[in-house]
Amino acid sequence: MDAMRLAFGEIKSEIKRVLVKYGMPEEKAETCARIHTETAYDGVYSHGTNRVARFVNYIQKGWVDVNAEPSLEREFGAIRVYNGNMGPGILNAxxxxxxxxxxxxxxxxxxxxxxxxxxxxxxxxxGLYAARKGYAAIMWTNTESCMPPWGGRECRLGNNPFVMAVPSADGSEPLQLDMAMSQYSYGKLQVTRLAGEKLPYPGGFDDEGNLTDDPGAIEKSRRVLPVGYWKGSAFSFMLDILGSVLTDGIGAAGMDQKGYGSCGGCSQVMIVVDPGRTTTDAHMKEIVDTAVRYVKSSAPSEEGGSVRAPGQGSARFHEEHDSLGIYVDDDVWKEIQSL
Known part of the structure; x- marks a missing residue:
């Protein structure tokens, strides 16, 4: 894969230009462009620069209303339920x-x-947004069908990304889990395929039903492997149902019927906790620090390897991107510039 290195400001400015061109108000475009660029800066290219063209395509098709705002539908106690009115998902979230x-x-x-x-x-x-402000967070979204249930051949489950985050003990980046319910997200499959690489572990099935590490074959068959096999399948199923019930929304079956692309009409849940109500700040930091140090004290399984806590992998991308510029696929950048 041919790629280039670009400055944060250059990427953000170009994405903002595109979003404004396609009707997004300037302030909203600034926020969306920043989030896309920050995502790439953290090394998650699949959901940063690589998603811009598809987002614009959804705007053109009327699947995203750039002017829509969330509207409150239900409130009781510490719970609120909103209608996203098909507005930009970044802004709604x-x-x-x-x-x-x-x-x-x-x-x-x-x-x-x-x-x-x-x-x-x-x-x-x-999750990072909340944890950087001192909160603990659990969040998830449901999606359209893009994964077969365990034992099935046809897609009936969503990838349903699940997020957990907690502030770090030393003031560095929060600890964070951000995972799809498949071994690899479709975005990761795309990035690996574009790089001309194989997956480090089998990530799904080919058209013949064989487990494979070929990302292109999995994209073609659309038979991604649930994380934990039947456990990931069940986890995805329950996230879909709970996401719908807690928002009065729809699940994968409803999104499949609507046909508004990836996550069109989806439901999302944000649970945020003030840890100061359950423990002291000092004890929370002690808990986190002890857990991280204990996990990282495990001897690496391979010579030269290392053990890290969830979310700590982005540090190496920050160092690389600060010194060399943010990695952007040539074709992805050309497509953004052409919009």
Missing amino acids: LYCTDRAMELADQYGIGIVGIRNTTHWMRGGTY
Whole structure:
């Protein structure tokens, strides 16, 4: 794969130009462009620069309303439910995370659901957003069908990305889990295929039903492997149902019927907790620090390897991108520039 290195500001400026061109108000375009660029800066190219062209395509098709705002539909105690009105998923998710943090300030916990929204891009963005402000967070989204249930051949389950985040003990980046319910997300399959590489472990089945590490073969068959096999299949199923129930929204079957692309009309849940209500700040830091040091004290399974806590892998991308510029695929950049 041919690639280039670009400055953060150059990428953000170009993405913003494109979004404004396709009707997004300037302030909203600035926020969306920043999130796409930050995602690439963190090394998640699949949901950063690589998603811009598809997002624009959805705007053109009317599947995303760039002017829509979330509207409150239900409120009781520490719970709020919003209608996303098919607005930009990034903006809707940031809005709901803000509301959840406000509720956590008042009640100790905030639970905010949003239905009828669109793709939030990288789910980890919102967990990091809350954890950087001192909150603990659990969040997820349901999606259209893109994974067969365990034992099945046809897609009936979503990847349903699941996020957990907690502030770090030393003031560095929060600890964070951001995972799809498949061994690899479709975005990761794309990035690996574009790089001309194989997956490090089998990630799905080919058309003949054989486990394979070939990302292109898995994209073609659309038979990604659930993480933990039947466990990931069940986890995905329950996230889909809970996401729909807690938002009065729809699940994979409903999104498949609507046909508005990836996550068109999806449901998302943001649960944010003020850990100061359950422990002291000093004890929380002690808990986190002890856990991280204990896990990292394990001897590496391979010579020269290392053990790291969830979320700590982005540090190496930051160092690389700060010194060399952010990695962008040539064809992806050309496509963005052509919009």
